[in-house]
Amino acid sequence: MTKQIVIIGAGPAGLIFSLLSSTSNNSISLVESRPVFERKNDKRALALSASSRYILEKIDIWNDIEDKIIPIKSIHTSQKGTFGRSKLSADEFNTEALGYIVTYGDLIVALEEKIMAQKKITLFYETKVEKIDEIKEDKQKIICHQASKLLTLDCNLLVLADGGHSRIDGLSIAREEKIIDHLAIVTQVYSDKPHKNIAFERFTSSGPIALLPNHQGAYSLVWTGPKDKINDLVALDKNNFLKALQEEFGERVGQFESCEKRVSFSLVQSSIVTVHNKNVVAIGNAAQIMHPVAGQGLNTGLRDALSLSELIINNKIIQTSDELIKNYLESRKIETESMLKITEGLTTLFTNDFIGINKLRGLALAILDCTPILKKKFVQKMSYGK
Ligand SMILES: Cc1cc2nc3c(=O)[nH]c(=O)nc-3n(C[C@H](O)[C@H](O)[C@H](O)COP(=O)(O)OP(=O)(O)OC[C@H]3O[C@@H](n4cnc5c(N)ncnc54)[C@H](O)[C@@H]3O)c2cc1C
Structure with missing residues (x-):
């Protein structure tokens, strides 16, 4: 079943998820609020693990950033x-x-260049998602602000990759925060x-x-x-x-x-307990934020992106978004909980x-x-x- 997938946030998790999923026959749009120069100048050093290297090789980025x-x-x-x-x-x-x-900015540049070259993903820059409407016939409308214009996108599956800090009307999420x-x-x-x-x-x-x-x-x-x-x-x-x-x-x-x-x-440590909206799923920091002590935040987020994209691509039996999200959450539960415990344990x-x-x-x-x-x-x- 072809889905309209909207991803909120073109940080590493959103960008990598969009590239991993681009081999499916879904329509993918990526919406990012911050200006390009701000994200590209982020000098934060990220320590990538072996599994993140595997993911970057899978989307053919590793050689570009080596x-x-x-x-x-x-x-x-x-x-x-x-x-x-x-x-x-x-x-x-x-x-x-x-x-x-790798620095955050260098990674973003390489990922965006790949997306531009591939032309399968629609990118909306300097566009802020402000509201999501109720679902009608398995579809919902995403309302965004682009400069002074309003933009409306239809979607069947909303992937939250907003880093976990944005306030979006109509989104109802319960988080556990320390x-x-x-x-x-x-x-x-x-x-x-x-x-x-x-x-x-x-x-x-x-x-x-x-x-x-x-x-x-x-x-x-x-x-x-x-x-x-x-x-x-x-x-x-x-x-x-x-x-x-x-x-x-x-x-x-x-x-x-x-x-x-x-x-x-x-610094905060937080993780999602429940997303009350249907057809909404979170990856990366939107799903869990960890203390940087063990350098595992992004690595865990990229494994979220891989897991969700594999479920979407291998969706041979047509699953509803509800089933897809349920399977995804089950696939990530054990690892996420243990990573949060390890990083919290190390700091205390x-x-x-x-x-x-x-x-x-x-x-x-x-x-x-x-x-x-x-x-x-x-x-x-x-x-x-x-
Ligand atoms: C000091 C520090 C050091 C770190 N070191 C490491 C490390 O060594 N290894 C590691 O694995 N992790 C590390 N991390 C964690 C890592 O930076 C994060 O896990 C990673 O950036 C999360 O990526 P993301 O794509 O989920 O979110 P983000 O990078 O936060 O990206 C989210 C994007 O969504 C956009 N957005 C938000 N709201 C909206 C909206 N309403 N509409 C449109 N766009 C929106 C934002 O502008 C942003 O570009 C560190 C973190 C910190 C603070």
């Missing part, structure tokens, strides 16, 4: 104030890399030593700090912590900011010498400051470091979600 990608050859995890640490290296697992760093009350600073930092494709994760009592190897010898920094602390860090001048980072991070990457503009993000475990806990965490990292089977399971989960 020169923009930095492979992670090893991951060094440590905790401030203890000796325990864990080191994972790609060689131990006979793999080329443990993950791949207020983390933490912020993340994102910037590029430069040190006096080459990164050698090593990613670092350092847990401190106020939150984790990740340094991801990037282009021109830079590290992409993601430093998360309580709101007040992060706001103070954003307000510092460059030299004092680098000094504060050096104090928390130690000397393992050498001396920090400079950094670029600091941008802060607020490593930011707890009870007496004695610090040593135990150091010990846990040391145990992980010398137990191959634990390491293998951990890498498998982070690479493939299972």
Whole structure:
């Protein structure tokens, strides 16, 4: 059965879902509110897993972005104030890399170029979805604002890929939200030593700090912590900011010498409990938002996109949208719940400051470091979600 599919949001989840689904005989429209330059200039570093690489190869994007990608050859995890640490290296697992760093903007550019070249998907830019109407005969109308015009699109299946923050009239969603009350600073930092494709994760009592190897010898920094602390860090001048980072991070990457503009993000953990509207399904951050500590938000979202597109493409027995959505939700439930638990567990475990806990965490990292089977399971989960 040919469906009119409307996707709200041309972030990575919406764009990739549209490309994965474009081999079906459905009509696909993608609606995006933000201007192109804003999304293309997003310097956020994303750590792609092996399963995300597989998905990007499937839509023939991997070769287009390969020169923009930095492979992670090893991951060094440590905790401030203890000796325990864990080191994972790609060689131990006979793999080329443990993950791949790409900036959000570079990924968006490559995906949009592919969509333009393919001409199967209709893109509406700078168009904001404001309202969805009730369903009549399995169809509903999506009302959008494009500059000062109103635009109406018909659809049988509405795929929400809006990142989970937009307010759309007529949409009724119950979410479970955990207020983390933490912020993340994102910037590029430069040190006096080459990164050698090593990613670092350092847990401190106020939150984790990740340094991801990037282009021109830079590290992409993601430093998360309580709101007040992060706001103070954003307000510092460059030299004092680098000094504060050096104090928390130690000397393992050498001396920090400079950094670029600091941008802060607020962090929430949230997941959809129920979508009350018929014919509406969510993928990516619209379905679940995770703390960036384990770098799994986008990777999980891309597996959502793959799973939903496979159900649409393999829809040999004609399913109603209700059946399709039910099958999709069942296919994603276990993985999503476990990923949310892991990321939440990592943030609370490593930011707890009870007496004695610090040593135990150091010990846990040391145990992980010398137990191959634990390491293998951990890498498998982070690479493939299972
Ligand atoms: C600091 C930080 C670091 C991160 N690091 C990693 C990492 O290393 N690895 C990883 O896997 N994940 C990481 N993440 C998470 C990752 O960025 C998100 O999971 C990912 O961007 C989600 O993609 P998405 O397409 O679902 O949503 P988004 O990227 O949020 O895109 C949603 C799009 O929908 C559009 N939109 C919203 N409402 C409307 C509307 N009403 N009408 C039209 N358009 C609309 C928005 O403009 C936007 O372009 C990180 C996140 C943060 C904050």
